[in-house]
Amino acid sequence: xxxxxxxxxxxxxxxxxxxxxxADIVAYDHVFGYWxxxxxxxxxxxxxxxxxxEFLSRELKSYIPPRILHFLQKxxxxxxxxxxxxxxxxxxxxxxxxxxxxxxxxDGIIVYDIxxxxxxxxxxxxxxxxxxxxGLGLRVKLGFDLNYKAxxxxxxxxxxxxxxxGAYALWKEAGYRGVVVHPVPERRxxxxxKAIHELGVRxxxxxxxxDHLTNWYSALVSVLRVPESSVxxxxxxxxxxxxxxxxxxxxxxxxxxxxxxxxGLVVADECEIAVTEMxxxxxxxxxxxxxxxxxxxxxxxxxLHTLYPELIGPVVFSASLNELLEKGCLPRCRVLRVYxxxxxxxxxxxxxLMKIYAEFCKSALPRVREPRRRLAMVLELASKDSGARExxxxxxxxREIVLAFEKKIRVVAKLLNMFSDDPIVVFSRYEDFVRExxxxxxxxxxxxxxxxxxxxxYMNMFNRGAIRILATSTLLDEYxxxxxxxxxxxVGGVSSDKEYVDRVARTIMPRRREALLIEVLTARPSVLxxxxxxxxxxxGVLREV
Numbered sequence: 001x002x003x004x005x006x007x008x009x010x011x012x013x014x015x016x017x018x019x020x021x022x023a024d025i026v027a028y029d030h031v032f033g034y035w036x037x038x039x040x041x042x043x044x045x046x047x048x049x050x051x052x053x054e055f056l057s058r059e060l061k062s063y064i065p066p067r068i069l070h071f072l073q074k075x076x077x078x079x080x081x082x083x084x085x086x087x088x089x090x091x092x093x094x095x096x097x098x099x100x101x102x103x104x105x106x107d108g109i110i111v112y113d114i115x116x117x118x119x120x121x122x123x124x125x126x127x128x129x130x131x132x133x134x135g136l137g138l139r140v141k142l143g144f145d146l147n148y149k150a151x152x153x154x155x156x157x158x159x160x161x162x163x164x165x166g167a168y169a170l171w172k173e174a175g176y177r178g179v180v181v182h183p184v185p186e187r188r189x190x191x192x193x194k195a196i197h198e199l200g201v202r203x204x205x206x207x208x209x210x211d212h213l214t215n216w217y218s219a220l221v222s223v224l225r226v227p228e229s230s231v232x233x234x235x236x237x238x239x240x241x242x243x244x245x246x247x248x249x250x251x252x253x254x255x256x257x258x259x260x261x262x263x264g265l266v267v268a269d270e271c272e273i274a275v276t277e278m279x280x281x282x283x284x285x286x287x288x289x290x291x292x293x294x295x296x297x298x299x300x301x302x303x304l305h306t307l308y309p310e311l312i313g314p315v316v317f318s319a320s321l322n323e324l325l326e327k328g329c330l331p332r333c334r335v336l337r338v339y340x341x342x343x344x345x346x347x348x349x350x351x352x353l354m355k356i357y358a359e360f361c362k363s364a365l366p367r368v369r370e371p372r373r374r375l376a377m378v379l380e381l382a383s384k385d386s387g388a389r390e391x392x393x394x395x396x397x398x399r400e401i402v403l404a405f406e407k408k409i410r411v412v413a414k415l416l417n418m419f420s421d422d423p424i425v426v427f428s429r430y431e432d433f434v435r436e437x438x439x440x441x442x443x444x445x446x447x448x449x450x451x452x453x454x455x456x457x458y459m460n461m462f463n464r465g466a467i468r469i470l471a472t473s474t475l476l477d478e479y480x481x482x483x484x485x486x487x488x489x490x491v492g493g494v495s496s497d498k499e500y501v502d503r504v505a506r507t508i509m510p511r512r513r514e515a516l517l518i519e520v521l522t523a524r525p526s527v528l529x530x531x532x533x534x535x536x537x538x539x540g541v542l543r544e545v
Contacts, residue, residue: 074139148264153481156197163329167317177313179293201264360391
């Protein structure tokens with residue numbers, strides 16, 4: 001609601017004193033010599049609507065449009081101290097007196113917008129503004145609906161383990177706001193489903209991909225028993241709003257600011273994405289007082305986790321895979337390693353090739369120590385330096401030797417035969433290995449070039465038991481919830497902590513007491529620890545395969 005009044009600067013002091021009781025000054029036109037005022041609903045509610053209309057008609061000969069008059073008649077039925085409007089994620093605040101919002105201005109929550117000529121705030125800060133007003137005993141009138149309650153009931157009977165129960169209790173104590181760090185996507189999702197059930201409010205679930213969207217939709221319908229007509233979906237070509245809406249971050253950026261006050265709870269899956277510069281506007285544009293962030297990572301890139309308290313809430317619970325296992329909150333995952341042996345000749349060849357690469361780096365890049373940066377610089381030099389090209393060729397050949405694809409494929413084949421009744425996913429960081437494995441063993445493979453619909457089809461077939469074996473590169477390490485086998489075979493070298501946690505978490509079947517992860521690695525002849533025969537013994541396998 002905006003209604004501006006132009007007033008000549010030649011009016012007397014009594015006139016301006018009375019005008020200040022029902023409008024705010026916003027500008028002065030130096031060219032034509034008049035002041036610009038804007039009607040303030042909070043002031044009018046105390047001054048009196050009838051008196052305001054009479055004053056404007058008598059003193060200013062101002063005509064109030066029916067739309068404005070109807071609006072004022074609707075809101076100014078009784079005195080209030082603050083009026084707040086909402087426009088696509090922006091709160092426009094009309095205080096009766098500026099002193100009423102001074103602390104919020106000092107804290108940077110409310111600012112003056114020179115373009116709107118108004119005090120404004122982000123929609124996310126509405127709960128803070130309302131708490132501030134309540135603390136001062138101020139009556140607030142809203143120009144928008146703030147009823148978040150859902151029109152349907154849900155059913156949640158799935159028991160949470162003690163760790164998740166503790167996490168949920170901490171989230172409640174923090175005012176139904178905060179981030180939960182947990183390595184297993186399916187378990188994290190149960191926490192959100194309980195929140196949706198207990199709060200009973202309309203909910204927006206932000207997800208990074210179509211795969212997540214499908215998983216959430218299935219859980220809402222099957223676990224919470226939400227009517228399908230009440231579950232909205234935005235993604236994969238579908239645009240349907242529901243009282244519970246699952247929406248990809250990309251679409252949320254354009255859709256949710258128009259629904260600023262519709263949702264009472266917002267769930268941010270893989271919430272480190274939600275606080276990036278590209279997407280944080282989504283969280284800023286929602287009035288939702290209840291917020292739950294879910295992630296497997298306690299620390300986000302570029303320290304973006306420091307934005308959690310402002311946009312979602314503090315980290316209320318964080319546990320690594322090992323901590324959850326020690327507390328008995330996850331089924332045990334047994335980790336075994338089997339090493340393929342390099343022959344003495346292969347090992348000597350590998351040392352010779354790596355020496356060529358190392359000596360070039362030492363002579364050409366003596367001050368560069370970090371391996372990845374050093375490799376990138378050698379690749380850059382290779383376009384104009386024959387020595388760099390020779391070093392790169394030597395490194396690639398050395399990599400082929402140490403990865404020993406042929407040997408590892410034979411080991412994987414034996415393992416697949418050994419566990420012939422179990423669902424198995426073969427992970428590898430090396431796409432060329434996955435391609436070769438898929439070709440030689442006729443195993444479905446998930447790779448970057450695989451179309452999304454084909455990838456989802458493979459996952460669905462695996463999860464329902466139509467196929468028993470699936471191979472994948474590290475494409476599944478980031479943000480895509482992998483199928484859950486009872487056995488995972490990981491082929492490659494030593495992985496980072498996050499990759500290890502993610503891939504192990506995905507091997508855990510909640511209904512099993514123990515899952516199994518087998519790493520297939522390469523070792524030098526002198527440090528070989530476990531051969532395939534050693535693995536068979538550790539598993540109690542008596543037959544030769």
